[in-house]
Amino acid sequence: MTDILAVTDHRRGELRDVSYETITAGRQLADETGGDLHVAVVSGPVGDFAEKLNREGVDVVHTVEYGEEFNHDVYTQVVTQLYDELAPQYVLAPNSVNGLGYAPAVANALDLPLVTDTVGLETDGETLTATREMYGGKVETANELTGNAVVTIRGAEWAGADGTGDAEIREFHAEIDEDAIRSSVTGFEEVGGGDVDISEADVLVSVGRGIEEEENLELIEELADALDATVSSSRPIVDNGWLPKNRQVGQSGKVVTPDVYIAIGISGAVQHVAGMKGSETIVAINTDPNAPIMDIADYAIHDDLFDVVPALTEEFQ
Amino acid sequence: MKILVTVKEVSTVEDEFEIEGTTIADQYLGADLNEWDDYAIEEAVQLQEAGIADEVVTVTIGPEECEQTIRQALAKGADRAIRVWDDALEDVDLLDVGAKTAILRTVVEAEEPDLVLTGVQSGDDNWGGTGVSLAEELGFEWGAVVNHLEHDLEDGTASVRRELEGGVEELTEIELPAALTIQTGINEPRYASLRGIRQAQRKELDVHTLGDLGVDEGAVEGAVTVTDMYEPESETDATVWEGSPEETASELGELLREKGVAP
Amino acid sequence: MNVLAQTEVTRETYWGLSSTEYALFYLLATVTILVFLYGVYSRFTRYTAGDDDPFARLDNLASRIVSSTKIVLSNEKQFDRDLYGGLMHAFIMWGFLTLLIATTILFIDGYFWEPFQGSFWVGDFYLAYQFIVDAMGLLFVVGIGMAMYRRYWVRNERLWDRHTSSEDDIFIWTLFALGVGGFLLEGLRIYATGMPDHEIVSFVGWGLALLFQTIGLPVVEGTATDPNYTALGVLGFNAETFHWLAWWSHSLIAFFFIAWIPYAKPFHMLSSFANVVTRDENAGKRLPNVPADLDATNAESIEDFTWKEMLDQDACTKCGRCSSVCPAKASGRPLDPRNVILDLKKYREHRAEGGEQQPIIADGGTSVIDTETMESCMACMACMDACPVEIEHLQSFTRLNRQMTDQGDVDPGMQDVFQNVMQNGNTFGDSQRSRGEWADDLEFDVADAREQEVDYLWYVGDYPSYDDRNKKVARSLATILQEADVSFGILFDDEKYDGNDIRRVGEEFLYVELAGHHVETWDDCEFDKIVCTDPHSYNTFKNEYPEVDFEEFADDPMMPFDYEQRWNKDGEIDVYHWTQAVEELVDERRLELSGTELDYTVTYHDPCHLGRYNDEYEAPREIIKATGCELDEMPRNRADSFCCGGGGGGLWMEFDEEPKPSEERLREALEDTDAGSSIEKFVVACPMCMTMYEDGRKTGGFEDDIEVVDVAELLVEAIDAQEKAGLKIAAAD
The missing domain is CATH 3.40.50.620 (HUPs)
Known part of the structure; x- marks a missing residue:
């Protein structure tokens, strides 16, 4: 017993x-x-x-x-x-x-x-x-x-x-x-597979709700281009249809372990953290110093992503 | 076909709050229809609109104050509602999965639905077990974390997709009668307007006590007690870069170069 | 040739017609008039079968008719933003009316005058008559020519859309045939009657007669003087026969046209005028109430539309002015205001012909109007401002939006806002307790208007209370009021969302709840005036709260307020937008301003709810100028202002749009003003505009080119009180 x-x-x-x-x-x-x-x-x-x-x-x-x-x-x-x-x-x-x-x-x-x-x-x-x-x-x-x-x-x-x-x-x-036994599994389906495999990327530029609008994703894409990195996101961005499902990091998305994970405007819900906590270095850019993402971040910038991201892109152009 | 949807009014908490004993002080609490239940209701109403379901009934366990929230489901198209409450429940500080199963079982038995839809979990205490537990209790088949339901239940089976981890969905056939726990994203819930909620006042909302249902008061005293509540310690040991955006960006740039990942 | 004395000149109107033809003409005329009357009768019985309109439309009818006549005769609406269109329509309308009057004069002379005391249509009167008719007829033809040039040559895109149909062609070509045919007829008559000298006053006809003379068209001798002459007697290749043919075709075309009027586009001559007569001066800025009766429907079927809303549909001439100024259409959102009005009309006619029933508004293309279309509307009222025939788009649109809310077809972003307002009382879903926290950084305390008497009860608004960028505006304004030594206070957590925009999106009951809360709260406070930061609040407090029938909800257990009167029924409480209040303070020299403090070059964006809605264009401009800034106007200013994209719930919804209205507007500021790219600041007077333009500045890449500031921020800088406002740290910058 x-x-x-x-x-x-x-x-x-x-x-x-x-x-x-x-x-x-x-x-x-x-x-x-x-x-x-x-x-x-x-x-x-x-x-x-x-x-x-x-x-x-x-x-x-x-x-x-x-x-x-x-x-x-x-x-x-x-x-x-x-x-x-x-x-x-x-x-x-x-x-x-x-x-x-x-x-x-x-x-x-x-x-x-x-x-x-x-x-x-x-x-x-x-x-x-x-x-x-x-x-x-x-x-x-x-x-x-x-x-x-x-x-x-x-x-x-x-x-x-x-x-x-x-x-x-x-x-x-x-x-x-x-x-x-009154239920049977008939198959599995990878949802939103596609060209990009975010789990293979060395650097992920990951974007969350803080981006506010679909158009603003351009900022993130520009940064990813400048860094030669891959864009990923948290669930709401995919739910909104702004990025395909294969870009989603988290429990219902992909588990990723890049060398550097840059979380931009991501608060860090537990479901998201489950998918990226294994990253070697985590950098969080968020205006809210109390956001849960800060608990697992190695480096943090408590500032507006709309200011920091363009500056960072500039840095690498 | 008849569908029973379990719904719950959940507490919401403001960003800043204070804890009193094992609960959050009242003034920081709000109330809302559980997000997952909202999707379950929408799914049921859509089945009704598609001519598959004849009746959609909601059931909730909660005090009178939650009626306004529960009427949202009626406003969205459910036909009638059942609310279970009892003085004996006032004193229970945590109504656990077993207790909810004991109560809901009697309602399902009385209503005899072909399909029970519940939310995967509730947004406040997040147990995520009631739907499956209830199905087992009733001898119903079940499916957990369903994010797609084929609107074709003709041959007594439900074809569903279950949202597994890692971007994989499982395709499953489930025999009816069954309970499905519904995941967000399965549909786009409609809005319950104030007019609709007011109109829903006219829909039937039956209130039952435990006695009415024949539930033994002892059955609802859950086995689990909450003995403490606290804010989790922030474990942050992040290096915080400060300064202008240009300064912080250059710090980050340096880090990336150090790591050898920047071009 | 001239056989008549100058004083007796006239002409025969039925020249060359046999008595049988004469009888036939009258038979046709009678049929025509009956068909016309029946058509008009049917149209009006349809209106009377429509629902009652919520607003008085026929009160003071005499003065309504007088003012409408002025609007219509002057063609002022047609000249707005379109000189060519204005001239075109004015020429056609004035020409047409002149010809109509001329025909009426002939009718009176022929049947009521001549049989009893001899014709007055002789001599000088005849000559003047002929001259004026020719002159105005020429104008008429020129106007039609302009219309055809624009429609068929330029192919002005406004005129071509899915509701453009053969009736538009038939209409313009019929008018053309009537105008040109009339002149041909006149020329042939003058020529065939031997070109009497006095007819030179009919100068167009005379010119044509000269043409016939030049080409040597044969004439039959003696027909002009033969009292028994009939054209049928001399049929052949001669001027008389051509005249006869022209006469009959002119008459037949005229009969067709008259009979056709009530059945197609020419009906606008009546319906548009009726629409102007029955217009509501407060349309759009004050939306109709809905009955407390829960079974009342908004737009479940076409029967829900009021007679005025149907008249709106019939008044539409498809000119496309509304669509051409619509910011939603300009940014590629799926809204075309004209098509909404005409889709409803088409469906109504389709139903009248026994067509199948469809939902009025729904998702997915099965309905008359798609939900996306209505979500796109910014409620900016540009369409209504542009409409030459006073169609009140917003009244119909609100009906559709309310139906969407009833059906639960609400955009997810908007649903969140509704939920936030329902549960927290503000659109942010933040705690009401923190509503006053924006004031924490001020160097002084803001009074609680619930506890002390104040002159100005300041309604701060959701965005200035909760949004970081707009909090700076709130602090600026607080400091300005403080510096001007004004007694003012706010309601802290008893201030909730004003409700203006959720009303426009269709959540009427939630709106009533908010209005009830505010009027009840205000009732317990002592103050003189309400001052609003946000033009949206200002609009609804000023124009809508006084018309909400709170009594109707008195017994409603779900309406939490306890207020049964009409609020501010007699207007004893003044409601101001803050720029109006502060302009007074500036005028009274209560702020230290020399007018040379700032030397920025700026442009100013008129918020829809302050400008077009409430005609306040100058107060913000006066304040800007008082700071010393050079104000350069954008081409679309004042009533022609172009919405930021945030109205009508646009602030809370996502759209697939290109270019975003805010980006387009910033581009206008930097490219289309006189100062062009030297514009340093884009000045706004509305927190919603602030939010939209700060956003457009980032997404459109204008960050290095232009700054977005509120008028209050300019002013607080000019009076050097930024520190006091907590906007900058001492010795910084």
């Missing part, structure tokens, strides 16, 4: 980074409860996945062979059965789109409390204290519960687990009720 079950995420043959982060969070909780860390991987090439998931701190990896891709009906059944089998104290899942597709169902099926989108976790073995954000990150709250629970964790809040562990790899024979 002190064990932790961490469920991992993969797509199209690749484990997603958040899987390793879930392991880290799981290990941390297991240390606090004094239990074991069980990791589950469901569907796809589970054998290969299990090898990769055998990181430091993992006690058991449970593999469930069933189909290739994520299906929330399958995951719900498997995780529920694993819970019954292992009786862990906490079930951890990524707060990803897929995680949100089964974790609430699992919690409800098991009649467990659900805490989603946590950014910090702590337990004394009895009481779990989960840190969550509210109002778009303006405040954080401490949420307490006792007993078992299903918890989803926000990506990139925990470091990814590394090293190689000595986990036991165990096949779990779940009994899948085929009749209960």
